[in-house]
Amino acid sequence: MATETAFVALLREQIRHEFTAHQQYIAIAAWFDQQDLPRLAAHFYAQSVEERNHAMMMVRYLMDRDWHFQIPGVDEVRNDFEEPVDLIRLALAQEKTVTGQIETLFRAARAAGDVLSEQFMLWFLREQVEEVSTMNTLLAIADRAGEDWFQIEDHLAREAVGDTGGDASAPTAAGGAL
Numbered sequence: 611m612a613t614e615t616a617f618v619a620l621l622r623e624q625i626r627h628e629f630t631a632h633q634q635y636i637a638i639a640a641w642f643d644q645q646d647l648p649r650l651a652a653h654f655y656a657q658s659v660e661e662r663n664h665a666m667m668m669v670r671y672l673m674d675r676d677w678h679f680q681i682p683g684v685d686e687v688r689n690d691f692e693e694p695v696d697l698i699r700l701a702l703a704q705e706k707t708v709t710g711q712i713e714t715l716f717r718a719a720r721a722a723g724d725v726l727s728e729q730f731m732l733w734f735l736r737e738q739v740e741e742v743s744t745m746n747t748l749l750a751i752a753d754r755a756g757e758d759w760f761q762i763e764d765h766l767a768r769e770a771v772g773d774t775g776g777d778a779s780a781p782t783a784a785g786g787a788l
């Protein structure tokens with residue numbers, strides 16, 4: 611077993627954060643689904659799968675490096691919302707928090723002189739730029755829409771907001787990405 615560093619402990623914790631983000635996005639998607647806002651629901655169902663894949667990429671990497679880990683439970687998620695803008699604000703805040711965590715991971719890898727892990731975290735840094743930007747766009751649209759929630763639906767129908775598609779540079783997920 612390779613020597614463990616602060617980076618490894620942080621990465622292990624990050625699995626929980628990614629699974630919590632997955633669960634939070636399911637809660638958000640289900641809320642939109644119940645409000646008959648199918649495009650918003652679809653957007654967040656898809657986001658939830660991405661978070662799950664992030665967690666499984668980290669699981670794969672820990673296995674590849676022969677570092678011990680366990681599959682964690684998740685933190686509590688929020689389900690009480692009044693209007694779409696509440697959920698999108700929460701999603702944006704979550705993405706900003708994760709960006710901070712990923713930056714900390716990158717710095718920890720660098721501090722440990724662990725170049726492989728630095729390289730591994732680079733993809734996640736780029737991914738966070740995209741996810742924060744996507745959520746910022748969605749929030750601007752929701753703010754503009756005000757009470758008229760269907761304007762957000764129309765926008766999502768017209769334009770692929772944060773449409774990622776296949777990404778050949780993505781790290782491998784344990785069991786394969788969904």
Ligand SMILES: [Fe+2]
Nearest residue numbers: 628631661664
């Ligand atoms: Fe993520």
Ligand SMILES: [Fe+2]
Nearest residue numbers: 661705708741
């Ligand atoms: Fe994310």
